[in-house]
Amino acid sequence: MSEPVMKRMNIRISGLGGQGAVTAAHLLAMAANKMGKYSISNPFFGAEKRMAPAESYARIGPEKIYDRGELVFPDVIMIFHPQVITMQKSYTAPFYSGIKKGGLVIINSDADLLTAEDHKRLEDDNVSVYCIDATTLALEIGKTELSTNMAMIGACMGATKVVDLPSMEEALQDRFGKKYVASGGTATLDEAIKKKYAKKEQLLQANNDAIKRAYAMSDEWVKGSSYAPAVYETA
Amino acid sequence: MNKKVEPKSNKILVSESVNLGEEGLKGQKVTDPNVMMFESEREPNFLTGSEVIKAAIKRANLDVMIAYPITPQSEAAALIGELFAEGYVREYFRGESEFAVMSQCAGAAFGGARVFTTTAGPGTLRAMENFPMWAGSRLPIQVCVTCRGINSPLSIQPDTLEMAYLLETGMLVWHAETAQDLYDWILGGFMVSEQPDVHLPLALCCDGFFVTHTKDTVMLQGEEMCLPRYDPYRSPVPCMDMECPPIRMMRDPFIMKSNYISYMTHASWQQEIHAAVERSRKHTLPIMNGSLIDTENVDREILIVASGTAVSQGREAIRLLEEEGIKVGLVKIKSIRPFPTEEVREATANAKTIFVPEFNIRGWLAREIKAILPNNERVIAGPHVAGGMTMPSEVIVEEIKKGLGIKSATMDRRG
Numbered sequence: 099m100s101e102p103v104m105k106r107m108n109i110r111i112s113g114l115g116g117q118g119a120v121t122a123a124h125l126l127a128m129a130a131n132k133m134g135k136y137s138i139s140n141p142f143f144g145a146e147k148r149m150a151p152a153e154s155y156a157r158i159g160p161e162k163i164y165d166r167g168e169l170v171f172p173d174v175i176m177i178f179h180p181q182v183i184t185m186q187k188s189y190t191a192p193f194y195s196g197i198k199k200g201g202l203v204i205i206n207s208d209a210d211l212l213t214a215e216d217h218k219r220l221e222d223d224n225v226s227v228y229c230i231d232a233t234t235l236a237l238e239i240g241k242t243e244l245s246t247n248m249a250m251i252g253a254c255m256g257a258t259k260v261v262d263l264p265s266m267e268e269a270l271q272d273r274f275g276k277k278y279v280a281s282g283g284t285a286t287l288d289e290a291i292k293k294k295y296a297k298k299e300q301l302l303q304a305n306n307d308a309i310k311r312a313y314a315m316s317d318e319w320v321k322g323s324s325y326a327p328a329v330y331e332t333a
Numbered sequence: 334m335n336k337k338v339e340p341k342s343n344k345i346l347v348s349e350s351v352n353l354g355e356e357g358l359k360g361q362k363v364t365d366p367n368v369m370m371f372e373s374e375r376e377p378n379f380l381t382g383s384e385v386i387k388a389a390i391k392r393a394n395l396d397v398m399i400a401y402p403i404t405p406q407s408e409a410a411a412l413i414g415e416l417f418a419e420g421y422v423r424e425y426f427r428g429e430s431e432f433a434v435m436s437q438c439a440g441a442a443f444g445g446a447r448v449f450t451t452t453a454g455p456g457t458l459r460a461m462e463n464f465p466m467w468a469g470s471r472l473p474i475q476v477c478v479t480c481r482g483i484n485s486p487l488s489i490q491p492d493t494l495e496m497a498y499l500l501e502t503g504m505l506v507w508h509a510e511t512a513q514d515l516y517d518w519i520l521g522g523f524m525v526s527e528q529p530d531v532h533l534p535l536a537l538c539c540d541g542f543f544v545t546h547t548k549d550t551v552m553l554q555g556e557e558m559c560l561p562r563y564d565p566y567r568s569p570v571p572c573m574d575m576e577c578p579p580i581r582m583m584r585d586p587f588i589m590k591s592n593y594i595s596y597m598t599h600a601s602w603q604q605e606i607h608a609a610v611e612r613s614r615k616h617t618l619p620i621m622n623g624s625l626i627d628t629e630n631v632d633r634e635i636l637i638v639a640s641g642t643a644v645s646q647g648r649e650a651i652r653l654l655e656e657e658g659i660k661v662g663l664v665k666i667k668s669i670r671p672f673p674t675e676e677v678r679e680a681t682a683n684a685k686t687i688f689v690p691e692f693n694i695r696g697w698l699a700r701e702i703k704a705i706l707p708n709n710e711r712v713i714a715g716p717h718v719a720g721g722m723t724m725p726s727e728v729i730v731e732e733i734k735k736g737l738g739i740k741s742a743t744m745d746r747r748g
Contacts, residue, residue, distance in 0.1 A: 127548050131379045140547035142723075144489065164645035166543045167491070168723035 102329035106159030107260050110169040111250075112188045113178030116148040116287060118247030121273065122176075123154035125251060128269035129261040130158040138163045142189065151187040158260055160330070171196045173328070174258060176250050177205040178232075184211060194220060201225045202325050204253050204316075206232040206246060226325035228257060230315060239311055240304040244291045248305045252312030257320045258327050263313065270305055274298065337675035338614040345370070345524045345619050351561035357394050359420045361559040366524050369560065370517065370620075375552035382545035385512040386451065386477060387412035389519035391421050394559040396446035399437045401428040404489045405541035406451040406479040413449070431456035435463035435476070442472035443580070445565030447523060450474070453541055454481035457495045461502075467534040468503030468606050470579040471570045473526035473563075474534045477519065480641075481541040482720050484694075490721020491540040493641060496669065497697035499536045503606040505613055506670040508640040509539040512551045514667070520560060521620030529567045531613040533606070538669075540692060543642040578602070610671050617668060625673035626680060630662035634685040635733065638664040638677065638702055643690045649726035654733065661733065666698070674705045686736055687712045690729050694719035 109126065113119035120141040127139035136159050143152040155169040168189065175197055181187045183205070190196065194203055194216070203220065205211065208231040212220070220227060232249035236242065239249075255261055274288075275298060295301040345366045347353075357363045364373075369392070380388065386409040390398070398417065400410035417425035424441075428434030431452055441448045452460060457478055467474055482488030483495050499506050505526065509515040515537070522535045539545065571577045575584060582602075617625065629651075637647040644665045651661045664680045666673060681687055689699040689712060699714030706712060716732040718724045734741040 124548055128379055131548075131550065136550075138547055138549055140542060142490075142542070164648040165726055166547050166642055166645060168725075170723060170725040171727060 102331055103160050104260065105328040105330055106157065106161075106163070107174060107258065107327060108169050108172045109156045109158070109174045109176065109254065109260070110172035111154045111156070111176045111178065112182045112193055113152055113247075114148070114181060114187060115143065115150045115152045117152070117178045118244065118287070119152050119178055120154045120284070122247040122251050123156040125266065125269045125273060126156040126254070126261060127158065128272060129265040130156075132265040132268050133261060135159065136161060136163050138166060140166055142168050151182070151189060153189055171198055172201065173198050174202045174204070174254065176254060177203070177207075178246060178250055180207050180211055192216065194225070197223065197225055199223045199225070200325075200328070202257060203227045204250065204257065205229045206250060208234065224324070226323050228253065228316060228319055228323070230312060232312060235312060236308055239308045242291065242294050244287065245305060245308045248308040249312040252309035253316040255309070256313035256316030257325060260327070263310065266309060267306060270302055274302055274305065336611070337673070338618065343619045343623070345521070346528060346616065347561055348564035348567055350564055350566065353561065357559040357562070358423070361392070361394075361557055363394065363561050364558040366520070366560055369554060369558050370521060373554040373558065375554050377550050378553050379548055380512065380551055381408075381548050382479075382512045382515060382539065383408035383412060385516045385551050386519065387416060388551075388553055388556075389516045390449060391416055391556055392554070392559050393449070393520060393523060394447065394562050395422045395449055396563065397424045397426070397438075397441040397448045398422050399426045399428050399434045399441070399448070399450045401431055401434045401452070401456065403431070403453050403456040405481055405545045406453045406477065409451050409477065409479070409545065431460035432463065435460040435467070438474045438476070439463060439467055439470065439472055442467070442474045443470070445563070445568075447527075447563035448474045449477070451477045451479065453479045454483045454489070454492075454495060455487070458483055458498065461498060464499065464502040464504055464534070464536070469602065470583070471532045471568065471606070471609075472534055473523070473532050475519070475522050475526060476534065476536055477515075478536050478538040479541040479545045480538055480692075486720070488721040491542050491642070492693055492719055492721055493538070493540065493691065494693040494695065494697075494719070496538050497693070497695065499538075500670060500697070502536075503533065503603070503610065504670065505531075505533055505535040505610060505668070507535065507537050507668050508666065509537065509544065510641055510644045510665060512544055512547070512549045515539050515544060516551055516553065518620060523560060523563070525613055525616045525620060527563055527567065528613070528616050529569050531609050531616060532569050533609055533613065538641070540642045614671055621667050624676060625666070625668040625671070626676045627665040627667065628663065628680050630660070631664060631680045632683060633660050633662035634683070635659070635661045635737070636664060636681060636684040636687050637661060637690065637729070638666065638681065638687055639690050640666040640669060640698060641692065643692055643724065646724045646726050646729055647690060650729035650733070653726055653730050659733070659737075669698075669701070672701060672705070677702060678706060681706060681711075684711060688729070688733055688736065689714055690724060690732070691715075691717050692719070692724060693717065
């Protein structure tokens with residue numbers, strides 16, 4: 099009997115400008131690519147500015163992916179900042195609009211930000227909600243909130259297993275280990291985070307540690323939840 | 334006009350006066366484009382569209398790049414600056430505005446250089462006066478247009494309306510679906526543009542963000558190869574001769590002399606430009622895999638006909654419809670100028686309903702298609718999204734079901 103194959107997983111990341119939502123989607127797609135899966139990632143944002151809504155999307159699956167642009171019907175939604183929910187800094191309202199039945203919402207928060215109506219609507223669609231305090235985790239491990247995106251990536255990986263840890267380590271090496279040309283805003287933030295570490299290796303290590311810790315936490319959470327990613331049963 | 338052409342040979346014609354095998358920039362080997370494009374081994378790379386533009390230009394033996402920032406082409410323009418710093422591009426200038434950029438491009442091309450630039454949206458429109466001037470002057474400049482919104486309220490997101498403005502400039506206008514198309518057509522585009530019987534500018538369009546900012550797998554050849562250099566002696570008009578056309582006509586324009594000869598000269602010169610657009614077909618076939626369109630299952634009664642990433646969204650919609658037992662075929666239009674009139678007629682001959690999804694509010698592609706098809710009431714112009722809105726494949730599914738009179742609840746989940 100062969101292993102069940104994970105179906106296409108469409109991941110929507112809603113965050114604020116400067117939080118690394120775009121980088122997170124690129125890393126998930128790069129890691130999937132390294133595993134031999136098909137993947138596409140793209141950002142969606144207005145004029146670049148900090149704290150403005152920014153979204154990104156990663157599509158990962160077992161067959162060639164053509165679909166691009168804003169993800170209207172995601173399987174997984176990640177919320178990088180509480181303001182996405184509390185101040186409605188998202189491109190869609192409510193932030194979980196379009197989520198597929200049996201989907202997953204991961205929120206960077208230590209508090210429950212959802213209303214009773216939100217809970218009811220998500221429960222009716224059998225959508226699981228996982229809250230993880232990714233920013234505190236980032237501050238503990240990476241000593242900077244700029245690693246929040248790493249913790250969120252780890253949380254997504256632990257719950258969904260959409261990509262594995264060794265592939266993500268390779269993707270990180272590609273993104274931060276080499277020269278990388280990005281837009282002005284991204285380049286500034288790249289410089290800011292590199293300055294926090296004496297050596298590039300330390301940055302990579304801290305990122306990896308944040309991912310692994312969040313991975314372990316969400317791996318533990320998913321065991322006690324009803325969430326399971328959709329799979330093809332193969333004979 | 335608008336005749337389909339059968340390829341005489343599937344080869345790119347190369348100037349006989351270039352020395353294949355000689356050293357290009359940075360020790361690259363000047364390679365026969367046929368070997369480079371069709372025979373060389375390729376490796377998969379996971380890149381954004383902007384990075385792919387850089388990868389193509391690295392192998393293009395480029396003389397001049399002129400840069401000016403505007404989203405979503407800024408990254409590509411900056412990345413080519415890196416290439417210049419590394420020595421892979423001979424000259425790199427920064428313009429003062431898109432109008433200045435396109436004028437500088439003209440100057441460089443008049444001087445006999447291979448010229449590349451990138452622009453988008455409002456920049457394309459700001460530069461517009463130059464595009465018919467490029468074509469009228471027979472300058473084989475390549476501009477990569479990374480389409481975005483142009484109309485108010487302004488948007489920086491993808492929208493293909495600006496392509497409608499390029500259609501009658503006398504330029505070649507191609508529309509890439511993917512980063513792979515973009516890569517292959519940048520390199521191939523120079524080869525087509527620079528043929529003596531073409532010698533026209535190329536607007537190589539792609540959808541901003543959906544191609545430029547999206548990471549996708551692209552097959553690239555080794556970077557030790559580069560195209561042969563542009564051979565200005567193959568130009569059908571003399572370079573920079575003040576007493577001969579086209580410069581003669583620009584320094585002393587006929588508009589100053591309203592008489593029959595001036596009207597005739599204008600008309601015959603323009604007819605020749607549009608004839609040159611038609612002559613590009615045979616040279617384009619090897620670049621575009623033998624046809625200006627791609628087709629899938631066109632024996633089916635329902636077809637999607639599209640260009641750019643609307644094709645990609647169509648492909649996903651076809652998958653979704655297949656799951657429900659609705660069978661739909663696909664026509665991907667790759668070249669908009671010249672327009673594949675005969676090819677589209679043949680491909681749609683048996684179709685009962687033809688859907689044309691587009692990323693702009695006016696539906697210019699549907700209009701082009703309606704203009705050439707018999708029984709054009711078969712053409713349903715839509716769905717349309719505009720101002721940067723995404724076109725989920727579910728929306729195409731909904732439009733097709735609506736067109737077929739099938740009830741659908743796909744979009745209910747939108748909240």
